[in-house]
Amino acid sequence: MPLANMLSITSNTFLSMMIWIALLLAALYFARKPFHRAMGSFCRIIHSAMRLAAASVLSAKKKLVQRNREVLMAAGLESAERLVEREFERINAAVVRDLEGYPNLQRQLSELTIRLDEDYSQGADVPPELPNWIPIIESIASIKHSGDSMVANMLGEINRTLTEQHKASIDNHRSANAARHSILTRMLPVWRKVQKTLNDVGKSIGNLNQRAKSIDRYMDEYEQIRLQTDTAARMLSSSSLTQFFISGLVLMIAFGGALINFNLIALPMSEMVGGASYIGPYKTSDVAGLVIILIELTMGLFLMESLRITRLFPIIGSMDDKMRLRMIWITFTLLAVLAGVESALAFMRDRIAQDMEALRQTLAGVEQASAATSMIPTIGQMVLGFILPFALAFVAIPLESFVSSSRTVLGIVAAGALGLFAFVLRLIGNIGYYAGRLVINTYDLIIFPSIWLEGVITGSRGQRKGPVEERLFEDGGITEKAVDNITDTIEYKKEPQE
Amino acid sequence: MKKTTAIALILCLFIAITGCSDSKSRSKGVYMLLDTSGTYALELKKAQLILNYLLGVLQPGDTLAVARIDTGSFSEKDIVAKVTFDERPSYANNQKRTFQQKVNSFVSTVKSSQYTDISGGILQAIEYLNEQGSGQKYILIFSDLKQELAKGYKRDIPFQLQGFNVIALNVTKLRADNIDPKKYQSRVTKWQGEVESGGGTWSIINDLENLDHIFAK
Numbered sequence: 001m002p003l004a005n006m007l008s009i010t011s012n013t014f015l016s017m018m019i020w021i022a023l024l025l026a027a028l029y030f031a032r033k034p035f036h037r038a039m040g041s042f043c044r045i046i047h048s049a050m051r052l053a054a055a056s057v058l059s060a061k062k063k064l065v066q067r068n069r070e071v072l073m074a075a076g077l078e079s080a081e082r083l084v085e086r087e088f089e090r091i092n093a094a095v096v097r098d099l100e101g102y103p104n105l106q107r108q109l110s111e112l113t114i115r116l117d118e119d120y121s122q123g124a125d126v127p128p129e130l131p132n133w134i135p136i137i138e139s140i141a142s143i144k145h146s147g148d149s150m151v152a153n154m155l156g157e158i159n160r161t162l163t164e165q166h167k168a169s170i171d172n173h174r175s176a177n178a179a180r181h182s183i184l185t186r187m188l189p190v191w192r193k194v195q196k197t198l199n200d201v202g203k204s205i206g207n208l209n210q211r212a213k214s215i216d217r218y219m220d221e222y223e224q225i226r227l228q229t230d231t232a233a234r235m236l237s238s239s240s241l242t243q244f245f246i247s248g249l250v251l252m253i254a255f256g257g258a259l260i261n262f263n264l265i266a267l268p269m270s271e272m273v274g275g276a277s278y279i280g281p282y283k284t285s286d287v288a289g290l291v292i293i294l295i296e297l298t299m300g301l302f303l304m305e306s307l308r309i310t311r312l313f314p315i316i317g318s319m320d321d322k323m324r325l326r327m328i329w330i331t332f333t334l335l336a337v338l339a340g341v342e343s344a345l346a347f348m349r350d351r352i353a354q355d356m357e358a359l360r361q362t363l364a365g366v367e368q369a370s371a372a373t374s375m376i377p378t379i380g381q382m383v384l385g386f387i388l389p390f391a392l393a394f395v396a397i398p399l400e401s402f403v404s405s406s407r408t409v410l411g412i413v414a415a416g417a418l419g420l421f422a423f424v425l426r427l428i429g430n431i432g433y434y435a436g437r438l439v440i441n442t443y444d445l446i447i448f449p450s451i452w453l454e455g456v457i458t459g460s461r462g463q464r465k466g467p468v469e470e471r472l473f474e475d476g477g478i479t480e481k482a483v484d485n486i487t488d489t490i491e492y493k494k495e496p497q498e
Numbered sequence: 499m500k501k502t503t504a505i506a507l508i509l510c511l512f513i514a515i516t517g518c519s520d521s522k523s524r525s526k527g528v529y530m531l532l533d534t535s536g537t538y539a540l541e542l543k544k545a546q547l548i549l550n551y552l553l554g555v556l557q558p559g560d561t562l563a564v565a566r567i568d569t570g571s572f573s574e575k576d577i578v579a580k581v582t583f584d585e586r587p588s589y590a591n592n593q594k595r596t597f598q599q600k601v602n603s604f605v606s607t608v609k610s611s612q613y614t615d616i617s618g619g620i621l622q623a624i625e626y627l628n629e630q631g632s633g634q635k636y637i638l639i640f641s642d643l644k645q646e647l648a649k650g651y652k653r654d655i656p657f658q659l660q661g662f663n664v665i666a667l668n669v670t671k672l673r674a675d676n677i678d679p680k681k682y683q684s685r686v687t688k689w690q691g692e693v694e695s696g697g698g699t700w701s702i703i704n705d706l707e708n709l710d711h712i713f714a715k
Binding site: 267270271274275276277278351352355356359360362363364365 | 524525550551553554557558559560583585586587588590591594595598
C-alpha cells in the first residue's frame with residue numbers, strides 16, 4: 001500500500017498518521033514477548049557458542065602448553081645428559097691418560113728414589129779423619145841434635161816423610177769431601193724432578209676435582225629439569241628463545257654466503273649444462289648450481305654428524321667408530337672435491353665474464369681496452385669458491401640449534417595465538433550478549449507508550465509483579481551476567497545447557 | 499617395498515612435471531628484414547646498430563636471421579645471415595662475432611634494389627621462424643613500409659601470424675608523406691591491419707633509443 005493511501009484513511013492526514021502509529025505500537029506491544037524470547041535465544045546462541053568455542057580453544061592451548069613444557073623438558077634433559085656425558089668423557093680421557101702414565105710415573109719415581117737413596121748412602125760415608133801429625137812433627141822438630149850430620153839427616157828425612165804423609169792425608173780428606181759435595185749437587189735436580197712429578201700429579205687431581213664440581217653442577221640442573229620445576233622451565237624457555245634468534249641470525253649470514261656461492265657458479269654451469277634449457281620455470285644451469293650448493297650443505301651436515309658435533313641424524317651418531325671414521329673421510333673427500341669443482345667454476349666464470357665484456361665492447365663499437373693482466377680477481381674468486389663450501393659445512397651447527405629451538409618458539413607462538421583467539425571468541429560472545437540487551441532495550445524504548453500504559457493499567461489494579469527491570473527480562477532468555485573468565489567458562493561448559 | 503615404490507613413483511612424477519626442458523618454448527626467434535630499395539639503402543647503418551643491440555640481448559638457444567627486402571623477397575637466397583646460438587655461452591659469443599662480421603660485410607657491399615617486396619619477406623620470415631620452432635617469434639621490418647612489386651608478382655595471400663610480434667623499425671617519412679601525412683598514416687594502418695588480421699601483434703619503433711621495447715612484451 002503506498003504511503004499516500006495509508007495517510008488517507010481519514011480526511012485528516014495527521015489523524016491517519018496517529019492511527020497508524022497507535023496500531024503499530026499495539027502490534028509491537030503484542031509482539032514484545034515473542035521478540036524478547038527470539039532475541040534472547042539468538043543472543044544466547046551466540047554467547048554460548050562463542051564461550052564453548054573459547055573454552056575449547058583454551059583447553060587446546062592448555063594441552064599445547066603442557067606439551068610444550070614436556071618437549072622443553074625432554075630437550076633440556078637431553079642437553080643436560082649430553083653435558084654430563086661430555087664431562088664424564090673428559091674425566092675418562094684424563095683418568096685414562098693419567099693412568100696410562102702411572103706405571104711410567106711410578107717407575108720414574110722409584111728410580112729417582114733409588115738414586116736419591118744411593119746418593120744419600122754414598123754421601124753418608126764420612127771421610128777418614130786426618131792423622132794428628134802436627135804434634136809428632138813438632139816433637140821431632142824440637143829434638144836437638146848435636147850436630148851429627150847423620151842424626152841431622154835422619155831427623156830431616158823423618159821430617160820430610162812426615163810432611164809428605166801429612167800433605168797426602170790432607171789431599172785425601174779434601175778429595176773425599178769434594179766427592180760428597182758432588183753427590184749432594186747431583187741430588188738437587190733429582191729432588192726437583194721428584195717435586196715436578198708430584199706437582200703434575202697434584203694438578204691432575206686438581207683438574208679432576210674441577211671436573212667433578214662441574215658434573216655436580218650439571219647434575220643439579222639435571223635434577224631440576226627432571227623434577228620439572230618452574231625455574232627449570234623458565235631457564236630452558238629463555239635459553240631456547242636466545243638460541244632461536246642467534247641461530248636464525250647465523251643462518252641468515254650463511255644464506256648470504258650461499259647466495260654469493262650460487263652467483264659464483266651459476267654462470268659457468270651454463271657452460272656445462274647449457275644456458276637454454278629449463279627445468280620448470282628455472283634455468284637448468286641455475287638449478288644445477290643450486291644442487292651443488294645443496295649437496296655441499298648435505299655433506300657438511302653429514303660431516304658434522306659423523307664428528308658427533310650435531311645430532312640431527314641419530315643413526316649416524318650411533319654408528320660404530322670405524323664406520324663413523326670412514327664416513328668422516330668420505331664426506332670430507334666429497335666436500336674437498338666439490339670445493340675444487342667450485343674453484344674451477346669460479347675460474348671459468350671469470351673467463352666467461354671477460355669474454356662477454358669483450359663482445360659487448362665489440363658490439364658497442366668501443367675500442368677494446370687491453371685485457372687486465374692482474375690475476376688477483378681470478379685468484380680471489382677461486383679461493384672464495386674453494387673456501388665457501390667448507391664454511392657452509394658449519395651451517396649444520398646453527399641449523400641444529402634452529403630446528404630444536406624453533407619447536408619451542410613455535411609452541412610458544414601457537415599458544416599465544418590460541419590465547420588471542422580464545423579472547424576474541426569471548427569478546428564476540430560478550431558483544432553478542434550486550435548487543436541483544438541493547439536491541440531489547442531499544443525495542444522497549446520505541447514502544448514506551450504501550451509499556452507506560454500497561455504500567456498505568458496494571459498499577460491501578462495493584463498487580464505489579466516487581467521492578468520493571470526484572471519484568472523486562474522475565475521472559476527474555478538472556479542471562480543477566482556475562483561469564484567472562486576461563487574457570488567460569490569451563491564450569492559453564494560442564495553445566496547442562498537449556 | 500611399497501614405500502620404495504611410492505617414493506620412486508613420486509620422483510618419476512616430479513621429474514615428469516618439472517624435468518621437461520622446454521628450451522624451445524622459451525627461446526626467441528628474431529627475423530629481421532632489411533629494406534634495400536632506393537634511397538632507403540642508405541639507412542642500413544642504423545640497421546647495424548639494431549643488429550648489434552639484438553646480438554647483445556639474445557641468449558644461448560635463441561635464433562636470429564637477417565634477410566634483405568628486394569624485388570622478390572620470398573626466397574631463402576635473400577637471407578643474409580642466420581644462426582641459432584649454441585647453448586654454451588662461450589660458443590654463442592663466437593657465433594655472435596661471426597654473425598656481426600657477415601652483416602657488416604653485407605652492409606658495405608649492398609646494392610639498391612629496384613622494387614620492394616615486403617610481403618614476400620614477411621612470408622619468408624613466417625616460414626623460417628615456424629620451422630625453427632621458437633617460442634617467441636619476432637619479425638622486425640626495417641623499412642619505410644612502401645611496397646613496390648614488380649610486374650607479375652602476386653602477394654595477395656593473407657598472413658598467418660598467430661604468435662608473431664611484428665615490429666616496424668625506422669619507418670621514415672617520404673617526401674610525399676610530408677606533403678600529405680595521410681599517406682604515411684594509411685601506409686602504416688594498412689600494414690597494421692594486415693598483421694592484426696593475420697593474428698599477430700603490431701608495433702612501431704622509430705626512435706632507436708627505444709630498442710628495449712622490442713622484447714618488452
